[in-house]
Amino acid sequence: MHLICHYIHEPLYMFSPITHTHTQHKHLVSNLFWKRFFPMSICRLARSRTITRFLKTKICPFEIHERLITPNYSFFHACSSYKTLAGNFTRKPHELWDKTANILAFRRFESARAGEQAEAVSYTDDDEDENQSIDFPGGRVTFTPQIKFISESTDKRVPCYRVLDDDGYPFAGSRSEQVDKETALKMYKSMVTLQIMDHIFYEAQRQGRISFYMTSMGEEAINIATAAALSPDDIILPQYREPGILLWRGFTIEEFANQLFGTKNDAGKGRQMPVHYGSKKHNFVTVSSPIATQLPQAAGIAYSLKMDNKEACAVAFTGDGGTSEGDFHAGLNFAAVMEAPVLFICRNNGWAISTPISDQFRSDGVVVKGQAYGIRSIRIDGNDTLAVYSAIRAAREMVIREQKPILVEALTYRVGHHSTSDDSTKYRPLNEIEYWKTARNPLGRYRKWVQRNGWWTDEEETELRGSIRKQVMNAIQVADKTEKPSLKELFTDVYDRLPLNLHEQEKSLRETIKRHEQDFPADVPL
Amino acid sequence: MSSSLRRIGRFSAISSSINGKGGRCLGGLSTANEELKSGQESGGTKPINLFSAVNQALHIALDTDPRAYVFGEDVGFGGVFRCTTGLADRFGKRRVFNTPLCEQGIVGFAIGLAAMGNRAIAEIQFADYIFPAFDQIVNEAAKFRYRSGNQFNCGGLTIRAPYGAVGHGGHYHSQSPEAFFCHVPGIKVVIPRSPQQAKGLLLSSIRDPNPVVFFEPKWLYRLAVEEVPEKDYMLPLSEAEVIREGSDITLVGWGAQLSIMEQACVEAEKDGISCELIDLKTLIPWDKETVEASVNKTGRLLVSHEAPVTSGFGAEIAASIVERCFLRLEAPVSRVCGLDTPFPLVFEPFYLPTKNKILDAIKSTVNY
Structure with missing residues (x-):
């Protein structure tokens, strides 16, 4: 819970320098990943032309991993201060962290507010780093350098709660309601x-x-x-x-x-x-x-x-x-x-x-x-x-x-x-x-x-x-011996009241019944 | 018998529709509606467009019934057509809210809400997207009362959906799917022709103890401006209205198409043909008597709708009137409708039942 609160007031995210915990392999994979996907995703993120242009010209995808600071964008909001940020950023990339954190502290958009559930599940990745995440509608999402798919199934099937075994004996360790x-x-x-x-x-x-x-x-x-x-x-x-x-x-x-x-x-x-x-x-x-x-x-x-x-x-x-x-x-x-x-x-x-x-x-x-x-x-x-x-x-x-x-x-x-x-x-x-x-x-x-x-x-x-x-x-x-509902119930309850067309149809049907009584079940009272 | 209908039609300017005389705007056309007349006479009217009229009705519905709810896709911020503007602010997000993008969910949810004695006013963003909810409407809403022997009902349900041509809507923002729903006993289908009608009919639909599908002519949302009483008023369902009296031929239509038909009537009059124009308003259960009486007077019938002609609701009207007025008819019933193609973009002016298509049909029917 503490962690979550901390994040709410700390809306600045960075793609931090490659840490020493990363292997060379991971480095390669992540560079590849960013090269492929980053330019597109940042364009979607940043509505500001300035920052998009800046990112395209100044930062090659390989370097992004080491240097990029991206402010806390919501997909749906533009911000007026990007130019300044970009300027600061080019000159003092590493010093900027604290400053921008303050500048951007307010920029936790309403639409990005997390549901309780989403917050609770935001930090499940093994490689989580509190500086590597994005404030996305629904809650903060951490970045990962890995192309890692969620499995289609768990190793073991979801267990099944039981109280009695097949012979009606208590299932070991089962907790249940007292039944009088x-x-x-x-x-x-x-x-x-x-x-x-x-x-x-x-x-x-x-x-x-x-x-x-x-x-x-x-x-x-x-x-x-x-x-x-x-x-x-x-x-x-x-x-x-x-x-x-x-x-x-x-x-x-x-x-x-x-x-x-x-x-x-x-x-x-x-x-x-x-x-x-x-x-x-x-x-x-x-x-x-x-x-x-x-x-x-x-x-x-x-x-x-x-x-x-x-x-x-x-x-x-x-x-x-x-x-x-x-x-x-x-x-x-x-x-x-x-x-x-x-x-x-x-x-x-x-x-x-x-x-x-x-x-x-x-x-x-x-x-x-x-x-x-x-x-x-x-x-x-x-x-x-x-x-x-x-x-x-x-x-x-x-x-x-x-x-x-x-x-x-x-x-x-x-x-x-x-x-x-x-x-x-x-x-x-x-x-x-x-x-x-x-x-x-x-x-x-x-x-x-x-x-x-x-x-x-x-x-x-x-x-x-x-x-x-x-x-x-x-x-x-x-x-078996009880009679059926009366014929009028064929027409009632279609609407709260009988509309004209149903009045007419009922009248017409009753005339038909008079002429051909043998065609209709006898146990339905007319 | 001058009418402002043609002036609120889709081919004319908005400003000309306001004649500045308040209640006289449609006064000659709506003599049957005492509610409306008294509202107009009391002077509490304002010139507003159709989406504002819908908006007013929703405000009144929520205000007068604490068990009323309004919801649908993008409804929270006011809706893509602005019909729900201001509702969430005034009545709160628990009564006016966005739903997930899922029509069958919207209608299913609405049925459940209505089954608990609430007024569930659900919006489907475009009538073209109502089909995922078709099962919920046809198999659930329509039969809810009947199948339970009147133990349960979802009569508080109203489904609003913008329908019809809009000039640039193509396949999926232009359709008129009313006929599908007219084949379903247990629901009512209502389509207004103007702002005044929209407000009164929508309030009636919301308060009617049966589920109603309410199609709003989206072309008129902004284009049609009319003096609308500010008060809470209702216009009766299943009552058609003669909006222009005539003696040579009866024209029957609903929604936005009426303004086109009105223009054709005016043109025909120049050629000495006197047309009677009827707004059906409620498609099921529909007011056969008014149409029958008119055809018995004129001896001729023309039906016009935007939806494709084959199995359109015009076919039902034609068949019913032939049954009732066969000996009085002096010409075959004429149908001037959309073509049997998907609703096309570039070809929209060719597809639609235009004024001159109607005019030609009027002439050939009268001269048959």
């Missing part, structure tokens, strides 16, 4: 409920009772533990594989069934495909099929929460495939720049329909993408209920306290097919699916821990499963 019995059991029961709902609704689709379904199998921990770690005031912008959040927040099995069957009791009025849930009451923004469109919206929602000084954040989900969308970039960049309290959660389940992540991106997954946006990020074991719970709690707390976005990458696996329209055995090996379904099953692992605590028995398990199965079956039967 009540919360622990509510999480477990919700995960079981989600799993059973998925099984039965999936079968209902297979039997042709609903048109479509998508399961969350294998991702129950992310669904439920995330929901448990959040506050009900946090606004969820789901992708489509997060029904567990709704479940946790009190959306009933009957409400799920009503949406899936598109009944008159569906809050969405039967307008969208199954699993496109939404509930204002539960702060769960209605699902839309396009991938990643919710991410920039999350930044806007979070900005509003921030302006209202709410103790809440926006929580936006995406999958691994979604990170390739332009809206992923837009969402993260907007949230970072606007300092909007968004918790971005990427469920990296390895597959975007049939596209494996190896065909999706070349980076170390998703977690590494955060830093480029100036967003703090963490990778977690998405199949470890306690890890998800602890990490999301910590992330949420930071997002709200610091009013900044955070990116969480949860490693998991889509055990089910993408949707009921997909057969994933056509593009991935059965044993891979089986491995994740059994050995890495999030419910199994968490259940071992819960049972080991003495909080859960096999009898309770059987009873719970039986009771939920009955509830879901019942909800399906009721929803």
Whole structure:
């Protein structure tokens, strides 16, 4: 911190004489570098013709390294005192340092002000020298004599936070939130409920009772533990594989069934495909099929929460495939720049329909993408209920306290097919699916821990499963018999009020129905 | 029935557009708008250009609603067309701010902001650059209310974008993309023809409980000067306006093109042809009744817009009016529009639906 302050008041930079620490090789490389790149870059830097001309005529690129003093230019501002500086400079190059430091002390332009983040990362180069840097919009950047590229990857992949091992034993050294019995059991029961709902609704689709379904199998921990770690005031912008959040927040099995069957009791009025849930009451923004469109919206929602000084954040989900969308970039960049309290959660389940992540991106997954946006990020074991719970709690707390976005990458696996329209055995090996379904099953692992605590028995398990199965079956039967929303709902809500063209079209349609009643479904009340 | 429209058109001088009589400037043309009339009668008007009118509307919008926000690329310093001048200073950088250069981000962010009950007034720097945001507008904003069963809406969203020819804009600073958005149930598309209209329609768009795409004729930003009431006033959406009465042919247009059409009407009058000119103002949902009533009177219709003729919104108007007025029509509906080419630079005067192209079409339609 001291160093940073010092730099702020010391806005003079020099390309100092070649120091004895430099090898001959480095010398050569750096001379070459400056010869090639310097004249162009200094022209861009210096808007003043005088200094540009001066630099071109008086200093050959080879000498620049030894003699050049360049004032603290912002790219976007001109300065009136260059002539003087240049004059001084030609006569007494080395004496000038202190003088110019004083003359130029004020020339820290507003536009060059560093963000906190940028200051913090300005001095990472091994060869840093406090006299070799440039005040650039966003913060001070040190110069290096080396042509040194940032690696495309780190030596080791970013580690993954976990609390429980595959057998439900505490992972050595892991720190996590204390979870009381009540919360622990509510999480477990919700995960079981989600799993059973998925099984039965999936079968209902297979039997042709609903048109479509998508399961969350294998991702129950992310669904439920995330929901448990959040506050009900946090606004969820789901992708489509997060029904567990709704479940946790009190959306009933009957409400799920009503949406899936598109009944008159569906809050969405039967307008969208199954699993496109939404509930204002539960702060769960209605699902839309396009991938990643919710991410920039999350930044806007979070900005509003921030302006209202709410103790809440926006929580936006995406999958691994979604990170390739332009809206992923837009969402993260907007949230970072606007300092909007968004918790971005990427469920990296390895597959975007049939596209494996190896065909999706070349980076170390998703977690590494955060830093480029100036967003703090963490990778977690998405199949470890306690890890998800602890990490999301910590992330949420930071997002709200610091009013900044955070990116969480949860490693998991889509055990089910993408949707009921997909057969994933056509593009991935059965044993891979089986491995994740059994050995890495999030419910199994968490259940071992819960049972080991003495909080859960096999009898309770059987009873719970039986009771939920009955509830879901019942909800399906009721929803199946419930009539559809009435025809007028076809036309409402396009706008706040029915415009004239829709009035006319409704009238015309009703006349058609009178003439050809047999063409239209009987369960839609007219 | 003299009109100042031709004088605020893109081929005439600014100074001549001020007739010095304040409220009488467009008084004969806007009888339908009580709001405007009372503003003019009360005398609180000033001659200002279109970007200043937009600026006034934004000042009022921010001033009257603490939940209103204005943002977009370069909006903070006043915008490349100066429409947001002074807003950040007056209302602070938390309500008026620059965004990253990313149209889909601007509109996505705006949808989220609007979904929380705010008035999100987003600027897209040029209509030509609205396409990265097309998905957010078409699949998100337009369906936000419908798909949630009216649980959520982003009705506070207004997207402003300068559109249209400007004399030197070439492919990417000249386009008129309104027709793309007129194919999208759930949004409104509004285009003003003058400073007075711009202020009143923009305030209505901002306060309308539906997402609105508001295209501003950039050629008129500086060129069009008109007496504009200083007060807060709104002009109704989805109401077309007969801005010149006539009996032989109906001309329908919007935005900057109206001034060209007005010039053609004046020329035609010299040849004894009486033209009725209608400003549609809101393209969807549009006011068919006003156009229908006019065509039933004149028996002829001409539609003109800068955008390419094929699948332009003129086609929709022509089809609708033929459906409604078939027996009354005495000639085929005429479309005088941009050519089916990309918007060209050097060839702009050839591409555009010019006064004489319109005049020729008026004559051939009347003499059909």
